[in-house]
Amino acid sequence: MRLNAAGVEDSRLDAELLMAFAAGVTRERLIATTIAIDDGLRERYARLIDKRVARMPLAYIVGRREFYSIDLEVTPEVLIPRPETETLVTTALTFIKERKALRVIDLGTGSGAIALAIAAVERNTQIVATDVSAAAIAVAARNAIRVGVAARVEFRRADCWTVIDSGEAIGRFDLIVSNPPYVRDAEIASLAPEIRDYEPRAALAGGPDGLDLYRRIALDATIHLTPGGSLMVEVGEGQATEVATIFRAAGLGEIITVVNDLAGIPRVVVARRS
Numbered sequence: 001m002r003l004n005a006a007g008v009e010d011s012r013l014d015a016e017l018l019m020a021f022a023a024g025v026t027r028e029r030l031i032a033t034t035i036a037i038d039d040g041l042r043e044r045y046a047r048l049i050d051k052r053v054a055r056m057p058l059a060y061i062v063g064r065r066e067f068y069s070i071d072l073e074v075t076p077e078v079l080i081p082r083p084e085t086e087t088l089v090t091t092a093l094t095f096i097k098e099r100k101a102l103r104v105i106d107l108g109t110g111s112g113a114i115a116l117a118i119a120a121v122e123r124n125t126q127i128v129a130t131d132v133s134a135a136a137i138a139v140a141a142r143n144a145i146r147v148g149v150a151a152r153v154e155f156r157r158a159d160c161w162t163v164i165d166s167g168e169a170i171g172r173f174d175l176i177v178s179n180p181p182y183v184r185d186a187e188i189a190s191l192a193p194e195i196r197d198y199e200p201r202a203a204l205a206g207g208p209d210g211l212d213l214y215r216r217i218a219l220d221a222t223i224h225l226t227p228g229g230s231l232m233v234e235v236g237e238g239q240a241t242e243v244a245t246i247f248r249a250a251g252l253g254e255i256i257t258v259v260n261d262l263a264g265i266p267r268v269v270v271a272r273r274s
């Protein structure tokens with residue numbers, strides 16, 4: 001099979017999903033029923049397989065990905081939302097429920113995954129979602145409409161805390177969430193082709209030690225947090241201790257906790273302001 005030969009993991013599942021996409025049916029329907037394969041379908045399927053053989057991620061080929069039960073458009077301008085990022089959403093939702101956090105900012109929103117998942121559950125929350133990439137903001141704004149939460153999410157183009165969209169400065173929030181780029185620059189070359197060759201570099205590259213953006217976020221976080229507010233970030237494997245150290249050095253050390261993802265990997269670092 002061509003996908004196997006090209007080194008694609010889960011090649012059978014991908015083949016089924018691509019056939020379903022080409023036929024305009026769900027995978028479940030494809031498996032449960034018999035569909036007529038005509039020349040048009042065969043041709044469409046072959047073109048999709050060509051893309052996957054070239055190691056384009058399935059989500060970019062079909063243009064969508066489900067995240068925290070919301071259906072998101074994804075394009076090569078945005079990171080494909082990862083299952084482990086749902087840990088940050090769950091942690092944020094728990095804080096919002098406990099503290100009645102009303103103002104939330106998502107720094108580096110990409111497809112809008114985190115901001116929109118929160119907005120879809122917490123209907124009293126006002127969310128600001130930022131990204132340095134104008135193309136990502138455009139995708140995220142379409143996703144806000146798609147998910148039905150556009151009235152409660154404001155998009156801002158910003159380089160970390162510095163606005164680029166010439167609006168008001170970024171204000172203060174009860175909760176700051178972020179899944180920043182955290183791959184060490186030197187590691188990018190050894191990533192799987194799906195990531196290395198297709199996902200935006202700005203969504204991956206975190207500087208020489210992968211921690212550049214954590215430092216920048218932490219530096220001004222206290223200015224942007226209301227008293228009792230919280231900063232919570234996703235981290236890469238093995239980065240939790242270093243990120244906690246960065247937070248402490250920035251005066252965010254009062255209470256720091258780490259939350260594991262479903263695989264047991266320390267995934268979210270949470271700092272609280274008194």
Ligand SMILES: C[S@@+](CC[C@H](N)C(=O)[O-])C[C@H]1O[C@@H](n2cnc3c(N)ncnc32)[C@H](O)[C@@H]1O
Pocket residue numbers: 078079080081082085107108109110111112113114130131132133136158159160179180181182202203204213
């Ligand atoms: C790892 S991706 C996360 C995307 C999305 N939040 C998610 O979890 O799927 C990081 C995002 O941060 C954005 N980004 C990178 N550097 C940034 C900066 N200096 N200021 C704001 N956003 C930045 C990238 O464009 C990218 O969309």
